[in-house]
Amino acid sequence: MSVDTYSTAAVAATQLPQVTEPRNAGMPLDLNWVLSAQANTSAIERRAASLPARRSVKKAHQAAWLLKAVTCIDLTTLSGDDTARRVGRLCAKARQPVAASVLDALGMPPITTGAVCVYHEMIAPAVDALRGTGIPVAAVSTGFPAGLSPLPLRIAEIEQSVAAGAAEIDIVISRRHVLEGNWQALYDEMRIFRAACGDAHVKAILATGELGSLRNVARASLVCMMAGADFIKTSTGKESVNATLPVTLVMIRAIRDFYDRTGYRVGYKPAGGISKAKDAITYLALIKEELGDRWLQPDLFRFGASSLLNDIERQLEHHVSGNYSAAYRHPTS
Numbered sequence: 001m002s003v004d005t006y007s008t009a010a011v012a013a014t015q016l017p018q019v020t021e022p023r024n025a026g027m028p029l030d031l032n033w034v035l036s037a038q039a040n041t042s043a044i045e046r047r048a049a050s051l052p053a054r055r056s057v058k059k060a061h062q063a064a065w066l067l068k069a070v071t072c073i074d075l076t077t078l079s080g081d082d083t084a085r086r087v088g089r090l091c092a093k094a095r096q097p098v099a100a101s102v103l104d105a106l107g108m109p110p111i112t113t114g115a116v117c118v119y120h121e122m123i124a125p126a127v128d129a130l131r132g133t134g135i136p137v138a139a140v141s142t143g144f145p146a147g148l149s150p151l152p153l154r155i156a157e158i159e160q161s162v163a164a165g166a167a168e169i170d171i172v173i174s175r176r177h178v179l180e181g182n183w184q185a186l187y188d189e190m191r192i193f194r195a196a197c198g199d200a201h202v203k204a205i206l207a208t209g210e211l212g213s214l215r216n217v218a219r220a221s222l223v224c225m226m227a228g229a230d231f232i233k234t235s236t237g238k239e240s241v242n243a244t245l246p247v248t249l250v251m252i253r254a255i256r257d258f259y260d261r262t263g264y265r266v267g268y269k270p271a272g273g274i275s276k277a278k279d280a281i282t283y284l285a286l287i288k289e290e291l292g293d294r295w296l297q298p299d300l301f302r303f304g305a306s307s308l309l310n311d312i313e314r315q316l317e318h319h320v321s322g323n324y325s326a327a328y329r330h331p332t333s
């Protein structure tokens with residue numbers, strides 16, 4: 001892979017004119033397709049292990065890739081002690097994630113993050129703080145993170161979050177349906193959640209760290225897409241293992257497979273534990289190689305992350321000034 005593929009100009013080429021992607025309408029459950037999905041764990045792990053080592057985005061181009069990453073962040077706070085004030089500060093950060101002086105030095109126009117992601121009770125302050133910006137509010141839902149509350153409550157939670165102004169709903173699937181191979185139940189549940197979302201886009205959180213195998217990840221990805229998921233997302237951030245490169249390979253290859261067979265582009269959101277700028281670049285490179293530039297737009301790719309922005313800001317400041325600032329100078333909220 002030549003370095004030019006990862007040049008600043010290559011990043012600029014990903015700023016395609018924004019076309020409205022037809023929403024994934026889903027399809028009937030195709031069990032033959034689901035059961036034929038396999039995952040060669042050792043090959044996947046080899047490919048994933050080779051990525052960070054051989055990926056060399058040269059210094060001059062790093063800043064452009066990092067700014068691209070910022071535009072794809074679902075800036076997240078999912079803490080029991082969240083308050084309207086904290087969410088207000090987070091939203092201020094989403095509106096201006098990178099200091100104007102840094103953008104000026106890089107010759108870049110203002111940017112925003114892809115979305116702000118919160119619990120239901122924090123939707124109202126987030127919607128208020130983001131009014132007029134075009135930045136969507138995403139809400140985690142359906143008994144996040146375990147997803148074990150009664151189904152009618154999970155459906156009502158989605159409906160209330162949509163009514164409160166969430167434009168994106170991050171639902172958690174029932175892991176037991178995957179672990180028991182009950183693909184029909186997973187499909188039916190996902191269809192119900194998709195319907196409850198109405199016009200809001202639905203991200204299906206697979207909680208891959210709890211699915212037992214990469215093959216299960218591949219199958220669950222397909223089932224959720226067949227049921228109409230707009231995005232598939234790795235993790236809640238609360239599992240003991242969250243986003244990883246092997247899981248990412250499996251999920252984005254399922255996305256590619258689904259696109260090849262149906263023509264629907266489904267988005268991808270790795271989430272949980274992604275906190276370093278260099279890891280963000282590795283993810284973007286993997287998406288570029290496996291899915292192509294179209295998936296490097298915020299309507300098809302997001303990082304679910306609470307602290308990634310801090311490290312990206314530090315790296316950008318270093319790029320511009322030659323000095324690293326203290327992490328405390330870049331509070332997210």
Ligand SMILES: O=C[C@H](O)COP(=O)(O)O
Nearest residue numbers: 237271272273304305306
């Ligand atoms: O969906 C987003 C995750 O909960 C964020 O996880 P993180 O706090 O490890 O970045």
